[in-house]
Amino acid sequence: MSASSRSEIFEKIAKGRAQRGNSFEPDPSWRARLETPKADIIPAIAQTNGDAALQRFCQLASILSCSVETVHDPKLIPDQVATYLKNQQLAQEVWLGEDQTVQQLPWDKTPMLNIRKAEDDRDVDGGTVVTGIMGAVAETGTLVLTSDAHTRVGTAYMPDAHVIVVEEEQVVGGFDDIWDLLRERYGVGELPRAVNFISGPSRTADIEATMVLGAHGPRAVHIVLVSKDFVWEAPST
Amino acid sequence: MHITSDKFKSLAHDAIHDDRLKNGLMIFEKFLPAFREQVIGRLPEFEAMRDQARDIKDHTLSHLDFYLARFEEKVLAQGGIVHWARTGDEANEIIAEICRGVDAKKVIKSKSMVTEEIELNPKLESEGLEVFETDLGEYIIQLRDEKPSHIVGPALHLNVDQVSDTFYEAHQKYGRTERVVEKDALVGEARAVLREHFKTADVGITGANYLIAESGTIGLVTNEGNADLSASLPNCHIVVTGIEKVVPTLDDATLLMRLLVRSATGQEAANYMSFYTGPKRVGDADGPEIFHVVLVDNGRSNMVGTEFQDMLRCIRCGACLNHCPVFTSIGGQAYGSVYSGPMGSVLTPALTSITQAAHLPNASTFCGRCEAVCPVRIPLPKMLRHWREREYEAHLIPRAARWGVGLWAFLAKSPWLYRRALSIASFGLGLMSREDRAGSARWVKKLPLIGRGWTERRDLAAPKGGTFLTQYARQQKERR
Structure with missing residues (x-):
């Protein structure tokens, strides 16, 4: 046929x-x-770098309803995650990603946190997941996830809350930079199975065009940006 | 593709008088254009990007077979399977066969206009499969057994009360017997019900916003996260889309993505913009082991090389619908086709026939806003005119209209007769009219015969001071 x-x-x-x-x-x-693909028109908003990129990334992610905090020492992250969960009135339990960024953190120093490991994407339904990321895009405050041996793509969509650890070197100006990075890493014309650009918590406006967060994916996305010098201060509302 | 566009006139009439539609139509007419305007204001490169997108799509469509072959080659190299379907029925049979092959019982779907076009759900249900739409809007209209009223917001013609009624009825079987009325709670209920289906589905079906030849990748743009759950949890992922969606590179897809989200919903980024390439790789932590792409022609290849080829550039943003005075007066369902508004009025006759869809090219005032906002600059009014010509050639115009146009053409060919007829008509209108209170103009309150409808809701100003030509002749005489 x-x-x-x-x-x-x-x-x-x-x-x-x-x-x-x-x-x-x-x-x-x-x-x-x-x-040898070349970028099409790259808008100016996708061409920031350095602190300007970090600033734009944090600002746009906040507008997308992510909560954002910066930390100088990654060792402090487990404690901060525990505090975040407490403030959000979420259970003191996290499903940790298998990626290096998250695994190398001193989780054993935070005994009140119940640390879990997912055997299946469905395990994390309704819980809190903590993962690293492949990259982050200042253009739109977007996080980029790619599938590999240590990344369960489905766990970015199943939990109620997703805590994402971003290292400052990972923040790039625009989507175009992500393609360059991936072509460098995997070769031109080759991609991992999944490349997912995530911009804030899941949302829908399908009932009377009213925005409601938490449609099918996470209801909350919390970004922990690890930076030596940069500090994000949320504008007071 | 079954359409009921032959009933357009009565459906449009009913829609205009349906007050329940007013709220939804206002969203399309006022909110979405305002959001779009706002984000475009922050992107000075927008116009140049539209030009570039048009050129890239034109290039790809001009060499569509080259890029489709390349896309196929890359999908196969990753271990995926590509199917080609000449018609909707053939596509449905292919998809049913894949489902049988994996012994599927339950299918979850994310939003795909192509699967609406080919009417996939009834086919799968006739095979005994349980099929769940998971985009909230699509889920609502699936429960109500309706067709989408807009290609981006399929259920925005409904009020929250109607959604509440629908869920109250449909969710009883899940033990949810209390009526839910708040929007947050309705979203939460759909989430909870569909979450269990996500976890137990055997097959996930998604559409694709673009196919990328460079790497054999499919691109998906959503806000809810349902497409990604559909592409991640079940062991079999089936992508169903049209052959015109192919673009050469990831950069080209990115260009279209930047235009799409701004034109569709006035966002700078949709929540989830995802790129999937083949099945789960050796060593990957998760993902479906089976990956199929079903490429649907269903009339598209007939448009290649014709005056309708430009329509294949369409990226389904819905901006032309939101800016159309006809669409925003009657909504999408009156068109009798899953593709409505200006893009639907051009595409529907191409995918079915002008005989079936004769009314649609006339559902336009030719105001030109659709072309002005189209992110890939499709000359929609020009193509609607092409369809009107075909309609006339095929003798599909009602007899009264043909007779009227014929009479006018006869008169117009004879200037002497034409002027005579005009003088008689304006004399007649003068007799029928009455001077208004200010004495500045004369108005006809009631026209006889075919003019009756025109004066039902307004008056007609009677001509005064003679025709242009008599005035001109008089002026020339005075100058001498």
């Missing part, structure tokens, strides 16, 4: 294409564009 359908569709496309005098024989420039 599929082989003949494929050829029929391709024949019809070819016929239509020929009507306009366009050729199938690829111009070398098209292939070159696929082999």
Whole structure:
């Protein structure tokens, strides 16, 4: 079924294409564009760097209803997570990601926290997940997750709260920088199974266009930015 | 694709008089354009990006077979499977076959207009499968057995009370017997009910906003997170989309994504913008082991090379609907097609036939706002005109309208007769009219025959001072 359908569709496309005098024989420039892709127009908002990028990242993430805090010493993170859970009136229990960023933190120094390890994405339903991240985008205050041996993609969507540890070197100007990083890491034309750009907690406006947080994904996203010097101060409301 | 566009006139009439639609229509007409305007104001490159997006889509559509072949090659290399469907029925059969192959009982779906177009759900249900739409809007209209009223906000024609009634009825079987009325609580209830289905589904079906030839990747843009749960939890992920969605590179998809979110909902980023490439890799911590892409033609290849090719640039943002005075007066369901508004009026006859959809190209005032806001600059009014020409050629215009146009053409070809007819008409209107109180103009309160409808709600100003040509002739005489 599929082989003949494929050829029929391709024949019809070819016929239509020929009507306009366009050729199938690829111009070398098209292939070159696929082999060595270049960014299209990169808007100015996607071209920040340094402290300006950190500032923009934190600001836009806050606008997207993320809570953001900065920390100079990563060793303090487990304590801060415990405080966050207490303030949010959430259970003192976290499902830890298998990634290096989170695993190297001194969780044993925070005995009141119940540390759990997910065997299945479904385990974290309704709980709090703590993970690292592949990158973060200042352009829109977005977090970037990629699938690998240590990253359960599904656990970014199943919990009620997602705590994400971002290292300052991971914050880039725009989406375009993420593609550059991934092409460098995996090769051009190759990507991990999942590359997920996450911008704040899940939301819907499907009932009378009223925004409601926590549609299907996390109701809360808490960002812990690890930076030597930068401090984010939320504008007072 | 079944459509009821032949009933457009009566459906539109009913919609105009349906007060329950007013709230939703105001959201489309006022809120969404205002949000769009605001974010575009923060992106000075927007116009240049529209040009670039148009050019990239044009290039890709002109060499569609080259880019589709490349996309297929990359998906296969990652261990995915690509299917080609000439028609909606063929696509449905392919998807049903995949479900049978994995012995599926339960299917979860995220929003996909192509699956609405091909009417996938009834097919899967006839196979004995349980199918759950999980986008909140799609879930609501699935429970109500309705068609989407807007390609982006499918249930925005409903009021919160109607949603409350629907959930109260549908969720009894889950032991939820108390009526819920608050919006937060309604969202929470849908979340809880669908969460259990997510956890136990065998197959996840998603659409795709773009197919990326560079890497064999599919791109998804959502706000709720349901598409990603559909693509992560079940062991089998099926992507269903149209062949026109392919773009060359990740950068091109990013360009379209930046335009899409701003044009659709006035966001700078949708909550979840996800890129999936093939099935779970060796060593990956999670993900589906089976990955299928079903590429649907269903009339699209017929548009390649024709005057309707530009329509294939469409990225389904819905901006043309929100800015259309016809759409914002009657809503989407009156169009009788899952694609409504200006884009629907061009696409529906192309995917079905002009005979079935003859009314739709006339559902336009040609005000041009649709083209002015289209992120990929589709010349929608021009294409609506092309359809009107086809409609006329196919003798689909009502006899009275053809007769009227024919009479006008006859008169217009003979200037002497034309002027005579005009003088008689304006004399007649003069007789029927009455001077207003200020004495500055004469008005016809009631026209006879076919003009009756026109004066039902307004008066017609009677011409005064003769026609342009008689005035011109008089002026020339005076100058001499």
